[in-house]
Amino acid sequence: MPRVSCSIKIKRLISLHVVILLLLLLLLPISTTARQLLLVLSKEDLEDTPTTTTTDGHDSPTSPPEWEDEFDNKTEDELDPGSWRPLFEPTSSSPPNTDLEDRYISSIAKIFDSVTSGDSQLMEEAGLEIEAMSKEGYAHAQSVLAFLYGTGQLREKSGSKAFLHHHFSAQGGNVQSKMALAYTYFRQHMYEKAVELYGELAETAVSSFLISKVPVTEQVRINSGREENKEALRKLRGEEDEDFQFTEYQALKGNAGAMYKIGLFYYFGLRGLRRDHDKALMWFLKAVEKGEPRSMELLGEIFARGAGVERNYTKALEWLTLAARQQHFSAYIGMGYLYVKGYGVEKKNYTKAKEYFEKAAENEEAGGHYNLGVLYLKGIGVKKDAKMARTFFIEAANAGQPKAFFQLAKMFHTGIGLTKNLAMATALYKLVAERGPWSSLSRWALESYLKGEVGKAFVLYSRMAELGYEVAQSNAAWILDKYGEHSMCLGETGFCTDTERHQRVHALWWQASEQGNEHAALLIGDAYYYGRGTERDYDRAVEAYVLARFQSNAQAMFNLGYMHEHGKGLPFDLHLAKRYYDQALENDPAARLPVTLALMSLWIRKNHANSFLVDMIDSLPEVYPKVGAWIENVVLDEGNATILALCVCLMTVLYLRDRQRRLAAAAADIALLQQPNEHDIPAPN
DSSP states (O other), X not given: OOOOSSOHHHHHHTTTOHHHHHHHTTOOOOOOOOOOOOOOOOHHHHTTOOSOOOTTSOOSTTSOOOOOOTTOOOOHHHHSTTOSHHHHOGGGSOOOXXXXXHHHHHHHHHHHHHHHHTOHHHHHHHHHHHXXXXXXXXXXXXXXXXXXXXXXXXXXXXHHHHHHHHHHHHHTTOHHHHHXXXXXXXXXXXXXXXXXXXHHHHHHHHTTOOSSOOOOXXXXXXXXXXXXOHHHHHTTOGGGOHXXXXXXXXXXXXXXXXXXXXXXXXXXXXXXXXXXXXXXXXXXXXHHHTTOTHHHHHHHHHHHHTSSSOOOHHHHHHHHHHHHHTTOTTHHHHHHHHHHHTOSSSSOOHHHHHHHXXXXXXXXXXXXXXXXXXXXXXXXXXXXXXXXXXXXXXXXXXXXXHHHHHHHHHHHHHTSSSOOOHHHHHHHHHHHHTTSGGGHHHHHHHHHHHTTOHHHHHHHHHHHHHTTOHHHHHHHHHHHHHHGGGGOOBOSSSBOOHHHXXXXXXXXXXXXXXXXXXXXXXXXXXXXXXXXXXXXXXXXXXXXXXXXXXXXXXXXXXXXXXXXXXXXSSOOOHHHHHHHHHHHHHHOGGGHHHHHHHHHHHHHHHHOTTXXXXXXXXHGGGGHHHXXXXXXXIIIHHTOHHHHHHHHHHHHHHHHHHHHHHHHHHHHHHHHHHSOOTTSOOOOO
């Protein structure tokens, strides 16, 4: 069977007949979004767990354990040393202050210049410089060298060398190497080691979170199935986006709501914008002057943090109090922090802090539930009670509060409040760790992609893929699939050969499928079915399709039905084939047309097993390339509806003539049986 780029669903349906092929070219792809992590707790998780802890002597409200300082976060440079931020955010990063740092950033710049210009010589120079610095013991260079070995860029691919360099880099303080090691242990189900690393990384990530009601921004998936996610990407072009420009125009004209919205974009770094505390402060102050109360809470947080302004806890409390009076209940969370820490108030007051957190929780604010959980977990103003803390954390987690996932992970890790479960702890820690400052790689990759700098985007997504980000694995694989040699993929001796690209795509999709991406699992099945980037293996194709099927992927169900219908990789069984086709339709109503056509094929096979129609069904895949080219060049490009109509009529006539012949033959047989026989004995009267 010739190797083609279309999905197995499309290719299989053409075996029905030419008309079906023509129709399928108009089909939209079935939804292929990856599933979100869902926390499900069983009775076993909740039973036989300690409800209180008394080992640290902090039960007394007069001497509680210290609360983390939520208003005193470290910078991203401090939390993610050795990152590539100076190249992508030079205005917000500290300049290199040592010769090694300067050489390191210069070498990284050569890597990106190489994939932008297509000059592999620059990459060779950068690789040699990185290797030299690695031998000097520079941890951040060791991390990049591990990346080069792990992906096989201008050196022989070696997982063992990559692991070794990441190990030494992590010991030297490189956080991204810790992420890569943690992901390696996670894939190998070595949870004892993975949980320690992910726990440390998650704690670092939590320290970078804002305290207010933060919109949770997920990693952006640049593809939707096999197509570019154009609608999502359109909204992420920052200041160049038309919607942003219109909102900014309204703000300049004095619209208070637009002012608040622009302030949000800059404060949180939304819609493809970089965080800019100065601009956020300016717009929030203008919005308040126009009577917009929602800005008050964020002004309180800005003054508490000293973000773009001199830190002033007294002003922070004033703004938060004004926001709370306007029934912005999330402001109570910041007020509670101030009373816990004793900032901007006469003294610490845990009772008052608890009251504010309760007010926030009563009004469905996740931060209120989370902070009440912390009070009970640490025994601040209340008696320590892990079971009560767990209840509040679960409530906050259900509302999407990432800090609550971190606390639940610690409970699974320690066995306090929840039954000890290292696998669950690791998964939750990973979820939180991936929101750390190193996730800036995703923003830089997206910005590069939107600028048309595909090579840069691919390198950045590849780096994130190594750290275990499923969306990055999917995006990197999609770029390779879509752009081919224009992806500027670097192989062992230069730019990637077709074989190297197929192998890397296969590896990336496989990693993404392991993490629940049903589209990736589907493509892995296609790769094994057609032998793209790997040996053709129907058994492994079935395994991948079954995985995608368990993730409720309708196309995978359809493919399994096809394999049963044709006896490829699965036993020939028309009944099971129909069951899978029916399941595909149940899971995705958009599959009605392909499923209907597939069921027609089954009906023909069952009722006309020896007819020319079955022979044609089985023989059409062999002539697919010629048929596909004819459709593309004649029907689609020219819009030749007459040819399409003639094709439909021809197939209909052939089918009806065959049916008429069969009916005539059957009628003749019946007439023959009904003729009187002279030897028959008359029936008695």
